[in-house]
Amino acid sequence: MKRAAVALAGAALLVAFAALRLVETRPRNLPESNPFRRTLSPFDGAAFALLERCSGSIPQGAAVAVEAPSRRPGDSAYCMLLARGLLPGRDVRVASPPGAPDGWMPQFLIMLGSRQPDVAGRLLLRTPEGTVWRLRE
C-alpha cells in the first residue's frame, strides 16, 4: 500500500485544486442554459446569449455587422468570428463606418454591450448582453 501512497496523495492534491474552481464566484447575469456563462473569455457567454436569441430575426444571406463593447479592433474581430459561427449563412463582418471604402453596407448591426450605435437604425432586440439593430430595409 505504501507504494501507491505517492500516486494517491498526488491525485488527492489534484482533486483538491480542481475543487477550488467550484467555489470561485464569477457571477454573470446569463441564463442557466448558457454553456459559456462563466468561462474565462469575456465575450463568449455574452456573445452566445445575444447571438442565439437574435439568430431567428436575421435572415439567411443578410449582411450583418458586429461591434464589441470596447472600441479595440481586436475585440470586434473576435466577436465577429463568434458571430460567423453562431449565425451560419449570413455575411458577417466587423462594423465599419457607413461609406467605408469597401462599399459594403450592412443590413443589421449587432452591438455587444450597452453602447449606442453611431448610425440610425430600428431596434430589433435589447438584452443585458447587447442590442440588435435593423439598419436598412
Place this chain on the structure above:
Amino acid sequence: MREVAWLAGWVLLLPLLGAPLLSHRAYGSFSVPCRLVLSAAAGAVILSFTQTLSALAGLPWSALPLALLTAAIAGSLRIGARGSATPSPAAAEDPGRSLAGFLAAASIGIALLLTAGGAVGSSDLLLFWGPKAQAFASARTIDAGFLSDPRNAHMHPYYPPLVTNLFALSTTIAGGLRWDAATLTFPLLLAGLAVTLPSLLRRAERPWAPAAISAVVVSALALLGTEADVAGNADVFLWLFELAGMALLLTPRPIDAPRLLLAGLLLAGAATSKVEGLPFALAAALLYLTGQRARGRALKPWVLLLAPTALSLGAWFWLGLSRKVFDRYGEYGSPFDLRWERLGLVASQIARAFWSAGWALPFLVPLAVVLLGPGGARRLPLAVAATLAVFLTLTYLSPVPDPRLWIEWSASRTFAPIAALLALSAAAPDERGHARHAIESSSDTPEIQSPAAKDSGQ
C-alpha cells in the same frame, strides 16, 4: 430533450458500432465497462472514416447506412485480428483501488459540475468545431465549399475530421447542434478514460498500482481541462485515444494481433482528432515496434499498428486535395522557417502556461510519481512524451507575429498528454527498474508483486 438525443449517439450508438470487433474473445480479459468504451472509441474512428469516404464518393450522410457500413467494417476487422493470442496475465493486485476510484470519480464529478455550470466551455467550440459541424450537418457531408471559403479560414479547414464528423452526425440525429451537450463530452470522455485505464493497466506488463496511476492521470487531466476550458473541443478526444492506445502498448510482449489492431485504431483516432495526434501516433508505433526485435522485422505488426492511421488520414487528405481545400497542415509552415531566436521566450511562456494551470501541479504530480515511486519508469511513454514535447515546442516556434497569447491559451492543454504519459510510464516499469523494485520490496513489508514478477521468481 434534444440534449439527450445529441448525446445518445455517443452513449448508445458508438459502442454498438465497435461491438462487432470488440466482441472478439481476445478482448475478453478487459472489464465490461472498459470494453464498452473501447468499442465506442473504435466505432468512432471507423464511423469518421466511413463519413469521410462517403463525402469522397459524393454520397450524402444518412445515419442508418453509415452505421451499418461502420459495423460491417468493424466486423470485417475481426479477420485482421486473427492471430496467435497472447494469454493475458492475471489481473494485478491493485493497492488503494477504492480510494483511487473515489478520487477519479471526484475529478469527473468536478468536471461535470463545472461544465454544467458553464465555467469550462471552450471558445474553440464556438469558433470552429461547432460551426463546422453545423455546416457539415446541414450539407449532410464534409462541406468543401464551406471549408474553402476564405471567410472561414479561421476555422482551420485542414484540421483532421473525427470530432467535426461525430458532432455533425449527432447534430443531424438531434435536429440541431446542442452546444451544452457538446460541452458535456468533456466529463463523458474523462469518465471513459477513467473506466478504461485501470482495466488496461492491470493487464500491463509488470503493472504497478494501476488504479492509483489511473487516478493521477484522470485528476491531472480534469484539473488541466477545467483550467484551460476544454469542454467541447477536441483535446479530450485526443487524450482518450492517445492514453488508451499507449496503455494497450504496455501489455505483455509480444502483443497479439487483436490488441495491436485495437491500438492501431486508437492511434488513428488520435491522428484524426487533432494535428498533434499524428506525431504521437507515429512516435508510439515506431518506438514500440523498433523496440521489439522480432516484431520490428515482421510486416504484420506494422500494418496493424499504422494502417488505420494511414487510411483515415489518407482519406482526409485525398478529400482535401481533390476538392482543392488543403494539401497539407498549412499553418505549421516550413521547418526551415522556425524562429529559433524565440526559443527562450517560447520556453518561458510554456512554463508560465503550466504555472497558470493549477500551479503546474498537473505536471509536477506525475513527475513526482515517476521520481518518487519505486521501480523506475517505462521508456516507451517517456520517449513518446519527449517526442511530443519537441513537436509542440517547434510548433510554437512557427513564424507567427507574436506567439505569447497563442501559448498562453493553448500550451497547458496541448502539453496535457505529456503529464499523463509521465504517469503511465510509472504504471509499468521496465525490466531493470522492476527487478530493482522487486528486490527492494523483498526487504520491505509484505508487498504486492505483479503476476509477471511472481512468475519470474522475483
